[in-house]
Amino acid sequence: MNEPQIRERLRDAIGEVSYPPGLTAGAVARLKGPSPERHPRAIGLIAAVITLAVIAALMGPRLLGLQSTITPRPHAAATQAPLPAPTPDVFAWIPPGDFDAAGLSTATALVTPLNLVATNGQAKVTLIGAYADPARTVLLFRTNGSRLPMDVSVGDDQGGAINASSSAGGGLTGEYYYSLDGGPRPGPDGLAHLTARIPGMTPETFSFSLNVQPSVAITAVPQQLNIGSWKVTIEAAEITPSVIHIQAFIDGASVSDTGPSTISLVDARGPAPFSAYSASVTVPKQQLNSATYKSTRMNAQWRRSTSTSTYQLTFTGGGGAQTFNFQVDAPDPAAMLPRKGEGLTPKPTDFPEAKESLNLQGFLNTMITVGRPNSCGAGGGSQGTLFAFGLFLEVDGTWYTLSFYTDPSVKQYGGPGTYSARAQLFDASSQRLYDGIVQLTITQDAHRQGPNSGSVRGTLDQVGTATQAQHLSISGSWSCTPGMALGPG
Amino acid sequence: MEVSLAQVLVQDALAGDEQAFVLLVEPLLPAAYRLAVGMLRSDSDAEDAVQEAVFKAWKHFGRFRRDADLKPWLFTIVANECRQQRRSRWWNVLKGTDHLEGQVERNASVDPATQDLRLALYRLPHNQRLVLILRYYLDLSFNDVAQTLGISTKAAKARTYRALERLRLSPEVLPDE
Numbered sequence: 266m267n268e269p270q271i272r273e274r275l276r277d278a279i280g281e282v283s284y285p286p287g288l289t290a291g292a293v294a295r296l297k298g299p300s301p302e303r304h305p306r307a308i309g310l311i312a313a314v315i316t317l318a319v320i321a322a323l324m325g326p327r328l329l330g331l332q333s334t335i336t337p338r339p340h341a342a343a344t345q346a347p348l349p350a351p352t353p354d355v356f357a358w359i360p361p362g363d364f365d366a367a368g369l370s371t372a373t374a375l376v377t378p379l380n381l382v383a384t385n386g387q388a389k390v391t392l393i394g395a396y397a398d399p400a401r402t403v404l405l406f407r408t409n410g411s412r413l414p415m416d417v418s419v420g421d422d423q424g425g426a427i428n429a430s431s432s433a434g435g436g437l438t439g440e441y442y443y444s445l446d447g448g449p450r451p452g453p454d455g456l457a458h459l460t461a462r463i464p465g466m467t468p469e470t471f472s473f474s475l476n477v478q479p480s481v482a483i484t485a486v487p488q489q490l491n492i493g494s495w496k497v498t499i500e501a502a503e504i505t506p507s508v509i510h511i512q513a514f515i516d517g518a519s520v521s522d523t524g525p526s527t528i529s530l531v532d533a534r535g536p537a538p539f540s541a542y543s544a545s546v547t548v549p550k551q552q553l554n555s556a557t558y559k560s561t562r563m564n565a566q567w568r569r570s571t572s573t574s575t576y577q578l579t580f581t582g583g584g585g586a587q588t589f590n591f592q593v594d595a596p597d598p599a600a601m602l603p604r605k606g607e608g609l610t611p612k613p614t615d616f617p618e619a620k621e622s623l624n625l626q627g628f629l630n631t632m633i634t635v636g637r638p639n640s641c642g643a644g645g646g647s648q649g650t651l652f653a654f655g656l657f658l659e660v661d662g663t664w665y666t667l668s669f670y671t672d673p674s675v676k677q678y679g680g681p682g683t684y685s686a687r688a689q690l691f692d693a694s695s696q697r698l699y700d701g702i703v704q705l706t707i708t709q710d711a712h713r714q715g716p717n718s719g720s721v722r723g724t725l726d727q728v729g730t731a732t733q734a735q736h737l738s739i740s741g742s743w744s745c746t747p748g749m750a751l752g753p754g
Numbered sequence: 755m756e757v758s759l760a761q762v763l764v765q766d767a768l769a770g771d772e773q774a775f776v777l778l779v780e781p782l783l784p785a786a787y788r789l790a791v792g793m794l795r796s797d798s799d800a801e802d803a804v805q806e807a808v809f810k811a812w813k814h815f816g817r818f819r820r821d822a823d824l825k826p827w828l829f830t831i832v833a834n835e836c837r838q839q840r841r842s843r844w845w846n847v848l849k850g851t852d853h854l855e856g857q858v859e860r861n862a863s864v865d866p867a868t869q870d871l872r873l874a875l876y877r878l879p880h881n882q883r884l885v886l887i888l889r890y891y892l893d894l895s896f897n898d899v900a901q902t903l904g905i906s907t908k909a910a911k912a913r914t915y916r917a918l919e920r921l922r923l924s925p926e927v928l929p930d931e
Contacts, residue, residue, distance in 0.1 A: 282797065
């Protein structure tokens with residue numbers, strides 16, 4: 266047997282896999298957690314638990330009003346403990362990294378904190394929070410170092426298990442999220458009464474109640490449309506507090522006729538990556554025949570942006586394509602708890618405007634004529650003297666930060682001239698999108714007396730998967746005036 | 755002197771810049787995940803292993819030689835993490851061999867020969883399974899396989915040969931690269 270034959274046989278045996286969309290975010294969030302040997306959060310956590318217990322004791326009677334609407338369950342289960350409504354302090358109980366990993370950054374205030382514990386010998390699993398909207402059900406778990414058992418199942422009291430695809434991933438140390446791409450059904454009291462079952466643990470079932478957060482319909486997308494030979498019924502086109510959600514029934518397409526390229530969402534930054542995608546047959550497999558085979562239900566979700574964005578939604582297939590444009594407003598500020606330090610960061614508009622002439626091509630295709638410099642001038646660092654220039658720039662309503670600084674390890678800054686400089690583009694949440702080395706020319710360095718100016722030329726490489734374009738090219742001239750708030754980098 | 759972006763990032767990461775480290779490892783994560791799935795046969799276990807491995811890689815990045823190749827270095831950590839996971843309590847409780855066999859038998863769409871091969875693959879010792887996953891599931895050169903395993907290229911080939919023989923996939927002479 267030769268190598269290609271061996272390769273083929275082994276690949277058949279192992280099977281093919283697709284990369285989970287949340288893995289990169291999970292790995293990055295895991296980095297931000299302290300190592301297990303030194304866990305500074307532990308003390309804060311104990312304090313938080315004590316605080317929550319005291320608040321719960323004080324506010325218990327009021328909160329128990331909600332609890333009393335829940336029908337007691339006959340089986341042994343850990344039931345919802347009364348906890349205060351989410352406040353910024355909730356971050357002491359559920360760290361921001363967990364929200365980020367679970368795709369709940371835009372809905373932190375809508376997560377219900379819980380404290381339901383199950384054990385098995387030394388292993389301990391705590392359900393620390395949960396969230397639901399029409400498109401998602403998300404549970405946040407903490408373990409005492411064990412991994413989360415794999416066989417979690419979630420159901421409601423309106424029809425048993427929630428039938429949806431699921432994903433799981435890690436947040437911080439020993440913490441996991443479990444996400445179903447489907448929402449629970451609320452009961453007559455307006456609350457969803459959920460059970461999460463973890464086989465092998467005692468108790469085996471957690472019972473708790475959640476508000477199902479409302480969604481807003483995307484009216485630009487019609488309920489029925491024809492795409493080539495396909496007849497598409499839009500079952501859901503909505504914006505929830507955490508995702509943009511499209512569910513479609515496609516008559517005329519088998520599952521294998523469809524794929525992630527069937528539906529795409531594009532904003533000013535390029536195609537948005539899916540946070541969830543699935544396509545499935547619409548009848549039980551036993552009922553599949555030549556007629557039912559050619560129908561598919563597709564569920565697609567994308568995480569919401571933290572700012573107002575304009576989107577282009579395109580369906581492609583059946584020999585045709587249709588595109589719809591719509592705008593998604595920035596999330597309700599009340600849905601997002603302020604994080605430590607937020608509110609202290611200067612806003613782009615805090616910095617004065619300056620004339621620029623920067624041509625951006627690739628990820629952004631625009632000519633920047635006005636920017637708001639946030640760093641300007643030369644200064645000393647640990648490796649010597651460098652020159653830094655950075656600015657906020659606005660493209661289609663979205664703010665970015667572009668920064669340049671000369672590399673003193675390559676060449677010390679010694680006045681006007683051309684230098685090799687590190688260039689980076691960040692989005693509004695300070696996520697680095699592009700990075701590279703460019704040629705930065707400083708034509709005029711007036712120190713603190715007047716404007717500095719020069720030119721720049723070079724190409725930055727894509728960083729991560731938040732954008733689609735591989736490169737961002739920058740050329741043109743820049744200017745900035747040093748001021749009190751503008752240091753060198 | 756021309757400095758590549760990768761060199762700059764390694765330098766920054768060694769100086770403690772976490773974001774630079776993320777930029778370095780991010781392109782390797784799909785292959786790392788593939789390696790973990792191949793070793794652990796479970797998507798969710800593989801995610802855990804990759805996350806833990808990335809965390810450990812960052813924690814020990816100070817030991818990374820700036821002129822070394824990051825890919826085999828990271829893959830070694832992922833492989834070690836997979837070995838750790840298989841020894842853990844949850845694995846033993848939930849993923850015993852019986853569980854695997856039941857799972858395979860239920861999958862009627864896979865032909866019996868492929869099912870047998872899958873079972874045989876997962877019964878191989880860790881090091882033999884690892885060499886096959888690296889070579890045939892990740893398409894690494896024998897040189898990269900050797901670097902990941904910390905052995906010579908000749909030893910990597912010999913180990914591959916022995917593992918294939920054990921699976922009764924009698925190989926022709928393995929190519930020189």
